[in-house]
Amino acid sequence: MRRLVLLSVLSLVVLALPSESQARPLHTGFVDNVAFYDVSPDVGNLWLKRARHAGGKFVRINVYWDTIAPVDRPANFEPSNPADPAYKWGLLDQAVKSSVANGLTPMLMAFLAPKWAEGPHRDPDARLGTWEPDPVQFSEFGEALVKRYSGHFPDPAAPQTTLPKVDYFQAWNEPNLFLYFNPQAKNGKILSPAAYRELLNRFYSAVKSVRPDARVLAAGMAPIGRPNHAVIAPKDFIRRLACMRSNSKPRRNCSAFIRADIWDSHPFTTGGPTHQASGKDDISLGDLPELRSLIRAADKHKKIRGVTRFTPIWATEFSWDTKPDPGGLPMSLAKRWTAEALYRMWQSGISVMTWLSILDAPSTLGDLGWAELAQSGFYFYTKDATKARPKASLRAFRFPFVAFKNRKGFHFWGRTPDSRKGRVVIQIRKGRRWYTVTKERADRSGIFVGSVRTRHRRGYIRALYRNSSAVPFSLKNVPDKYYRPFGG
């Protein structure tokens, strides 16, 4: 009898433990400082409303440490004090307030050091703010950041009110890429992973010392490695960072570990949603399952230490350029791949993704051309924001839906536009008419999955939810094709 009770208790404990196989959400959002914050408040609010309408829940705000901190460090400067008069928080305060006011959850990504926080002997070719950023100074800035957006800090622009609370803080951007973090290597020896580990761990401690409930993201990884250590391939970088000997085993005699609550990757792809990068340590969209295995192995061996047993994986940058960029995706493909990209991310365990830009950049800007400017928005470029024209791919982002044929019919996946539970109708097109084949319940995060047995395994399938219709998805297989993520 005692055994039976013990067994029952154990079973209940096992069932209560968090499992990865539980229904997973896929929250979406945007990163576009230019459209949201580098404009007048009215225009910024308009774009933030559009982001929300596009199903966005999160917004990544790029926090330029070098523009908030003083150019020259004053003698009496208190870097961990957000009220220090040398700090210039005005634009960031406005960005956080407008994001929250429009129903979006901000995530602050801090990067680019002021000159006084960079290391000596900088390479003249290195971008300003990227040379050996001082981990101690960065952690003090992190402390100031988390104190300011704790929900208790008085708003200097509106007496009697406080600035909003922010829960997500990210330490740096793409530290495996020379555009953001230097030096990557010296005399053939790779340095950036160890340097970044120090930066991340100190930032984490600083944030948690103020707000244990805040979440810290490790920096997003650039997807492609380059020869001569100019860019360290992301999986190689992670292994070095987390002291892993292989993608599944830890290194012996290495006690180092990283502290992060969320892992982030930027899985840009030179192809379609299933495209795997040619480099064995690169991470494009099709490589996300391998990234997940590596992160899980690091979790298992306590090489990533955060608040959860399984470190959630986010993708805070992803996109494809579309027409009018001559090298961008044609709209018919963009509609399909946008929905499928979200599906593949969800399938690979990504829980939050933020799309890179909501509004296209103009076709040229000074010397910059198509390849350097992102036409990855869901609205065509226009000077007058009120007249911005949405792209057809916006519908696929807002209400992603895919269907693939299998042996007995087809299976489907989708997410409701408001990420809420409800009844979804699945229809198949025969000739010119649509026929309902099944009804499915979306779970509490709006995800619905199912399969249909039918002999009719061709044509288009669509999903209907309340007044919205997803972009019809063809059951015809579309092969992978070469497209540069930024066109040109």
Added chain:
Amino acid sequence: MTWRTYIAMVAVAAFTLFSHGTSAASIIPPGNSAADQYTEAFPGATGNEQAGRIPNPNRKPSLPETTIKKFRSHGQVGNAALALATSTDPNRYSDSLEKAGKGEAKRRSRVTEDESSSDSGIPDKNLEVIKQATGMSGYGDMGYGLAITLFAVTIIAIGYAASRNRALG
């Protein structure tokens, strides 16, 4: 010239080549556009089959279709040769060399204030094709071996031809 001289020449040349390649110079590559850092240099080399067959379906290829087909019929080697042959196509790569991150490039003021650009005249991908072909790529298993061997063979051949001409003369 004697064989000993040739060998000395080869050794000096090889040393020069090798020491240049491993110098502690800047690892920040000149002349890269930011967008290139997010793009595979050789799409489809071991990835999905379809990728990389057509560099850009929306542009007219600079080589005749029959020539391209002939290249492709030789598998990976043919594709690499095709990449090299079309790498100078002025339509294919932008010459703009700004170093701002993607998306950030929109921040024009920041780009001009913070960043300098330098121009090697050869876009990164083309350089990598040449490096792969000569074994100088950091990712190639051959390392510098093939480059040194090619260089040595060339020097020896020139030296041999010169000494033979002198002997015949």
